[in-house]
Amino acid sequence: MTALPTIAASAIDVAPLRYVDHTLPNGLRAILVPDPRVPSVAINVAYRVGGKDDPPERSGFAHLFEHLMFKGTSGTAPETIDRLTEDVGGYNNAFTSEDITNYYEVVPSNHLERLLWAEADRLASLDVNAENFATEREVVIGEYDQRILAEPYGMLDELVNREAYAVHPYRRGVIGDPAQLNAASLDDVVAFHATYYRPDNAVVVVAGDLDPDAALRTIERWFGTIPTPNTPVPRVHAVEPEQRAERVFVYRAANVPLPAAEEVYHIPAASHPDAAALDVLETLLGSGRSSRLYTSLVYRKQVATSAYASADLREHPGLFGLRVTCARGVALDTARAALAEEIERVVAEPPDAAELERVRTQIASSLVRSRQTNSGISLALVRAVTERGDPEVVNGDLARYLAVSADDVLRVARTYLRPENRTVVEYLPA
Amino acid sequence: MLSTIPAAGPPRDAVVPMPVERVLDNGLRVVAFSQRNLPLVAAQLVVRCGGAAEHEDEAGLAALVAALLTQGTVERGATELAAATDALGARLDAASGYDATIVSASATTPAFPHVFALLDEVVRRPAFAPREVERVRTKSLSDLTLTYANPSALARLVSHRVGYGGAPYGHPVAGTAASLAALGRERVAWFHERFYRPDDAVLVLGGDLTTDEAFALAERVLGDWRAPSTPLDPRPDAPIPPSRARVVIVDKPDAGRTAVNVGRITIPRRSPDYYAALVASAVLSGYSGRLNQEIRVKRGLSYGAGAALPARRMPGLFTATTLVDHTRAAEAVEVTLATVASLSTEPASDDDLVTRKATLVGGFYRAIETIDGIAGSVTEHVLYEVPLGELQRYTQAVGAVDAASVRAFAERSLIPDAFVVLVGDAAKFADAIMQVHADVRVIPFDALDLGSPALGG
Numbered sequence: 001m002t003a004l005p006t007i008a009a010s011a012i013d014v015a016p017l018r019y020v021d022h023t024l025p026n027g028l029r030a031i032l033v034p035d036p037r038v039p040s041v042a043i044n045v046a047y048r049v050g051g052k053d054d055p056p057e058r059s060g061f062a063h064l065f066e067h068l069m070f071k072g073t074s075g076t077a078p079e080t081i082d083r084l085t086e087d088v089g090g091y092n093n094a095f096t097s098e099d100i101t102n103y104y105e106v107v108p109s110n111h112l113e114r115l116l117w118a119e120a121d122r123l124a125s126l127d128v129n130a131e132n133f134a135t136e137r138e139v140v141i142g143e144y145d146q147r148i149l150a151e152p153y154g155m156l157d158e159l160v161n162r163e164a165y166a167v168h169p170y171r172r173g174v175i176g177d178p179a180q181l182n183a184a185s186l187d188d189v190v191a192f193h194a195t196y197y198r199p200d201n202a203v204v205v206v207a208g209d210l211d212p213d214a215a216l217r218t219i220e221r222w223f224g225t226i227p228t229p230n231t232p233v234p235r236v237h238a239v240e241p242e243q244r245a246e247r248v249f250v251y252r253a254a255n256v257p258l259p260a261a262e263e264v265y266h267i268p269a270a271s272h273p274d275a276a277a278l279d280v281l282e283t284l285l286g287s288g289r290s291s292r293l294y295t296s297l298v299y300r301k302q303v304a305t306s307a308y309a310s311a312d313l314r315e316h317p318g319l320f321g322l323r324v325t326c327a328r329g330v331a332l333d334t335a336r337a338a339l340a341e342e343i344e345r346v347v348a349e350p351p352d353a354a355e356l357e358r359v360r361t362q363i364a365s366s367l368v369r370s371r372q373t374n375s376g377i378s379l380a381l382v383r384a385v386t387e388r389g390d391p392e393v394v395n396g397d398l399a400r401y402l403a404v405s406a407d408d409v410l411r412v413a414r415t416y417l418r419p420e421n422r423t424v425v426e427y428l429p430a
Numbered sequence: 431m432l433s434t435i436p437a438a439g440p441p442r443d444a445v446v447p448m449p450v451e452r453v454l455d456n457g458l459r460v461v462a463f464s465q466r467n468l469p470l471v472a473a474q475l476v477v478r479c480g481g482a483a484e485h486e487d488e489a490g491l492a493a494l495v496a497a498l499l500t501q502g503t504v505e506r507g508a509t510e511l512a513a514a515t516d517a518l519g520a521r522l523d524a525a526s527g528y529d530a531t532i533v534s535a536s537a538t539t540p541a542f543p544h545v546f547a548l549l550d551e552v553v554r555r556p557a558f559a560p561r562e563v564e565r566v567r568t569k570s571l572s573d574l575t576l577t578y579a580n581p582s583a584l585a586r587l588v589s590h591r592v593g594y595g596g597a598p599y600g601h602p603v604a605g606t607a608a609s610l611a612a613l614g615r616e617r618v619a620w621f622h623e624r625f626y627r628p629d630d631a632v633l634v635l636g637g638d639l640t641t642d643e644a645f646a647l648a649e650r651v652l653g654d655w656r657a658p659s660t661p662l663d664p665r666p667d668a669p670i671p672p673s674r675a676r677v678v679i680v681d682k683p684d685a686g687r688t689a690v691n692v693g694r695i696t697i698p699r700r701s702p703d704y705y706a707a708l709v710a711s712a713v714l715s716g717y718s719g720r721l722n723q724e725i726r727v728k729r730g731l732s733y734g735a736g737a738a739l740p741a742r743r744m745p746g747l748f749t750a751t752t753l754v755d756h757t758r759a760a761e762a763v764e765v766t767l768a769t770v771a772s773l774s775t776e777p778a779s780d781d782d783l784v785t786r787k788a789t790l791v792g793g794f795y796r797a798i799e800t801i802d803g804i805a806g807s808v809t810e811h812v813l814y815e816v817p818l819g820e821l822q823r824y825t826q827a828v829g830a831v832d833a834a835s836v837r838a839f840a841e842r843s844l845i846p847d848a849f850v851v852l853v854g855d856a857a858k859f860a861d862a863i864m865q866v867h868a869d870v871r872v873i874p875f876d877a878l879d880l881g882s883p884a885l886g887g
Contacts, residue, residue: 005514005518005544005547006514006517006518006544007517007518007519007538007540007541007544009519011540012469012519012538012540012541013469013538037467037799038444038795038799039441039442039443039444039795040444040792040795040796075434079718082717082718083718086716086717086718086785086788086789087718087784087785087788087789088438088785088788088792089788089789089790089791089792089793089795090792091792106792106796107792108441108442108792109442110438110439110440110441110442111438111439113436113438113439114435114436114437114438117435117436118435135730138730139726139730139733142730142732142733143733145686145687145733145755146687146732146733146734146753147733149686149687150685150686150687150753151580151686152576152579152580209442254684254686255579255684255686257575257576257578257579258572258575258576288512288515288516289500289508289512289515289516290509290512290513290515290516290517291516294512295512298569299508299509299565300509302565302568302569305569305572305573305576327568327569328568328571328572328575354517357517358513358516358517361516361517361518361519361541362516362519363519364519364538365518365519365520365537365538365541366519368469368470368538369470369800371468372468372470372799372800372801373796373799373800374799
């Protein structure tokens with residue numbers, strides 16, 4: 001047998017991202033990353049409003065609003081953004097997370113100014129009326145039916161958030177509640193736009209074939225005249241109390257082909273110093289075929305058809321999740337017992353040097369891969385600004401991962417993977 | 431309103447790396463390209479045997495062999511292989527489709543030679559340990575359970591059977607519970623020995639290295655792979671049954687929604703009509719495409735609808751698909767059929783086509799933004815016997831398609847005798863469909879047999 005080759009994570013070269021970061025007098029933040037490899041640009045306009053900011057009894061509002069932003073403005077027809085992107089070979093979409101609503105377009109670089117104009121236009125003069133509000137609400141409820149009700153395990157994420165948080169609005173998820181959406185009025189929508197869609201609550205990130213100075217002038221030209229209200233943007237201040245006892249919930253549903261469970265632990269916010277070690281812990285436990293969960297549950301014991309970990313780091317304290325889906329004919333208790341063994345192991349002893357180096361190399365390599373596309377680069381900056389408050393963290397992450405020691409991994413595992421900090425949702429066939 | 435929209439500036443052209451090819455002494459064709467913007471290298475070894483090469487009763491054999499390649503070699507076991515790959519921060523995967531098995535490896539530049547050596551090891555010296563065969567087979571059976579629970583995924587499998595019957599693309603490449611149960615190590619080893627050979631394979635290798643370095647690396651690692659003296663197997667070419675308009679319903683009362691597929695067998699990838707077909711499909715697809723406009727935007731029937739025309743060596747299966755509430759499935763069938771037919775009744779104008787062609791060109795340029803994406807595009811050309819020069823001429827080939835050729839293609843190859851497949855709660859829509867369509871067959875989910883060209887029942 002030939003010796004197993006390895007390479008050190010430190011041998012991987014990730015060039016730092018160079019960008020221009022400028023805040024306009026009206027509070028709009030613009031970040032521009034020149035990269036001329038391909039003649040296209042990725043534009044992201046992120047608003048700091050997400051599922052957690054939904055008004056009381058209006059769960060799903062931020063997400064509904066994401067749809068309404070495509071319905072035209074006082075000077076443009078519905079789907080103008082689609083015409084400006086798809087018709088020239090680009091694309092656009094948007095997503096709503098717990099913390100932000102992010103609109104993005106990828107277009108040939110000679111169309112950059114047109115899209116910046118269109119983004120400014122829908123911020124300044126969105127046209128919501130009773131008719132397009134009613135149609136789009138139907139579409140959103142259709143999305144709920146398709147993604148949450150029809151897809152196998154579609155409801156599990158919703159259940160996990162609902163049961164893991166007692167107080168924090170993260171418990172309501174993002175997609176929302178069709179009944180509450182049906183109860184919403186046009187006035188609610190107009191008020192929501194006025195509250196959150198304003199220059200000082202937005203960040204514009206553009207990466208690709210651009211001249212930063214020229215792009216900044218364009219942004220100043222189209223966004224610079226949009227006024228900022230005098231009132232502050234409302235923020236969520238709810239603090240999830242420390243969980244003191246394990247919570248276990250059992251749900252049954254028709255659309256569960258094989259029994260599954262998710263076990264989640266409360267973890268701190270994305271900006272916390274433990275975040276890097278939690279990412280390392282995630283990869284160690286649950287990313288790739290050499291991860292501990294795959295090796296033990298899927299490969300060796302064959303009790304699971306999939307098993308993975310996710311450090312879901314958010315603007316406010318998030319969740320470290322362990323998801324297991326049973327192999328055919330295996331009882332959920334058996335699969336969960338195998339999962340428990342791996343948790344016991346990770347809190348009992350630190351990883352050895354070779355395993356830790358492997359995990360670091362995996363993380364460094366995926367960082368390089370994520371820099372291949374303009375959309376990957378611009379999304380990384382959006383997340384850095386909105387979840388962690390500073391774009392420059394994108395250039396420090398590799399060093400932070402390399403600095404995570406075996407003792408750090410053990411420490412975060414012991415700090416957070418405690419039974420009393422755990423919420424379990426078992427999901428079984430009806 | 432912010433005055434009026436500014437004009438677009440002058441466009442810039444993208445540069446597609448030009449692949450260079452060479453054949454090694456052992457018959458292995460090597461296609462190399464250089465793209466040096468980031469420290470990444472990728473390889474795809476295309477072994478020209480996939481599900482189409484396997485016997486009907488052994489459905490899933492090619493996929494089982496592919497899945498087992500990375501589950502242990504004569505030198506190291508599955509866990510050690512996975513650990514070695516991850517320690518390189520690399521990817522090493524093998525997957526089987528109808529026309530080929532593709533073993534792919536990619537890594538950062540310093541790690542790549544090591545993962546390329548592992549690629550060689552899994553392709554030439556897989557162990558096929560009985561324990562692993564059993565484990566992968568069990569996992570495949572679990573995966574089938576998940577696939578069958580998903581109405582859209584099941585409808586796709588049923589559509590292949592309805593379109594191809596007993597022809598090579600008819601059976602599911604992932605196999606069936608019955609076919610997987612009959613497969614063992616002996617058949618796996620037989621398939622590998624017979625079909626994995628350098629004189630019927632192509633290596634695509636490129637990224638952060640020169641093409642000369644790529645050829646040298648290929649020669650050093652795969653140059654001593656010997657071709658067997660046995661002749662190559664002929665490519666599978668069983669006749670495809672003629673198209674026949676009909677409706678097949680799989681009755682699955684516990685499905686969350688009903689999946690609707692409109693399908694028709696069309697053309698192979700290398701057909702001169704391929705670019706007209708792509709444009710026709712693009713007219714129907716995407717958010718602004720006609721299917722989504724009719725189904726989602728105008729009628730709110732579904733969250734989405736689209737069309738696909740996969741590239742294949744033999745004629746491929748065109749499908750228009752959506753997923754709707756059971757009670758609106760009959761309506762969705764008529765809207766989908768009418769929307770496909772609109773390519774003839776309301777043909778797209780040359781002006782309309784400008785935007786749909788831009789969509790295709792933009793998608794192509796995005797695909798080649800990554801090293802893996804470039805390798806994938808090169809592989810598609812190689813696998814389907816399309817001249818590599820077409821990679822450079824993609825924009826022109828799409829640009830040359832006119833409205834008349836799109837309409838003519840649709841009238842010839844998409845619209846006549848299209849079939850319909852539904853998977854959902856038939857009690858809520860079957861009667862309404864029977865009032866409109868003469869040839870309707872309802873198969874209870876429990877009686878469905880994807881292993882049979884007639885679908886059992």
